[in-house]
Amino acid sequence: MIRLSNLCLVCLAVAGASLQARAATVAIEPVRDGTLYESATGDLANGAGDYLFSGTTAGVELRRAVFAFDVADALPAGSTVTSVTLTLQMSKTIAGDTPSTLHRLTADWGEGASDAPGFEGSGTTAEADDATWVHRFYDTSQWTTPGGDFAAVASATQTVGGALGPYDWGSTTAMVADVQGWLDAPASNFGWILLGDESTSGTAKQFISRENADTAKRPLLTIEYSAGAEPDADFNADGQVDGADFLAWQQGFGIAAGALPSQGDADGNGAVDAADLAAWQGQYGVVTPPVAVVPEPSAAALATLAALAMLSRRRSLRV
Structure with a gap:
């Protein structure tokens, strides 16, 4: 069962990587x-x-x-x-x-x-x-x-x-x-x-x-x-795009180079500008777990398989 668990985890990792390749x-x-x-x-x-x-x-x-x-x-x-x-x-x-x-x-x-x-x-x-x-x-x-x-x-x-x-x-x-x-x-x-x-x-x-x-x-x-990564307007990484993220953008607005995501850089180009505000406007109200990836059906199946394998492994260890 441990081998199966490891195999499932590898499959899940591959699935997650493929989801991010656009x-x-x-x-x-x-x-x-x-x-x-x-x-x-x-x-x-x-x-x-x-x-x-x-x-x-x-x-x-x-x-x-x-x-x-x-x-x-x-x-x-x-x-x-x-x-x-x-x-x-x-x-x-x-x-x-x-x-x-x-x-x-x-x-x-x-x-x-x-x-x-x-x-x-x-x-x-x-x-x-x-x-x-x-x-x-x-x-x-x-x-x-x-x-x-x-x-x-x-x-x-x-x-x-x-x-x-x-x-x-x-x-x-x-x-x-x-x-x-x-x-x-x-x-x-x-x-x-x-x-x-x-x-x-x-x-x-x-x-x-x-x-x-x-x-x-x-x-x-x-x-x-x-395609490059989608802009991420959750500047404070709390899993929600809201007014707090707008304040982060507002405080960082005008930084021309070297900006961090926490300073309002949604598109990762190092600048805090109108494009980042547009990303915030487009994502306002979105609530997702931080650093979450929404799986497609095939990836979801792998995730379920991996989760079941891990649960089974834990039970066997307790015994």
Whole structure:
């Protein structure tokens, strides 16, 4: 019976640990995308078009696709990103296998209302705020380097063949780092740029954009993450979120770094601010045993088994 008790306690500990692991997956579309069409004047764009392009045309003109995702809106603050995959639907090409590299953009850019006709491979006249070969925002802000400002080292590489359909980039360590950085510092989120084979002509690939009517084929970023701990507004750890906890927050309000939970830091970021007050407001009136974990059914069964085993052990020891 003692062995059974120990085994049950181990099972209970594992169950408790699994309850605190809040893994989740989210899939999001871009909030903006477009194509940079090589042009000395930077007056070509396709901000609202149905397609994106990367690679080199038969006329030896470069195309580069750009897209950005609102990671901070999709994931809880404090989450840890564990896997990232970008899926693009390739819809037209005259080339076979070509490498396509994904690079993190280092400057902000826009998406205007330009909408190229036909297959959209040549672009159309740029409109206000469009990203072009020369401009980040047409025609007021320019890239430091024509063709886009981006990290030299690729975050991911994929061989895109002649077969139409979906292609995935990732997950890679660099892509995970990119998305984690965008979550932690949203102001640094400028998205990625996709470069095709630019060493020879006729390598261009056409991809479905976020504006395309075929919603199932739009660009998709799939993120796996582990959410951070829920904010805890029971600052005095008495098992109840009440007025005493508000007073603790009030006294600690304004601490910018190094704050303790007892000083009103609900989210564990070291600062006592409005976010901690919001956590208190959301949890006001909650009564729970201090440091308690509410088990799911499977964990509850293990807990019951462990409790019965412990009780049996105590009885056997008394005898």
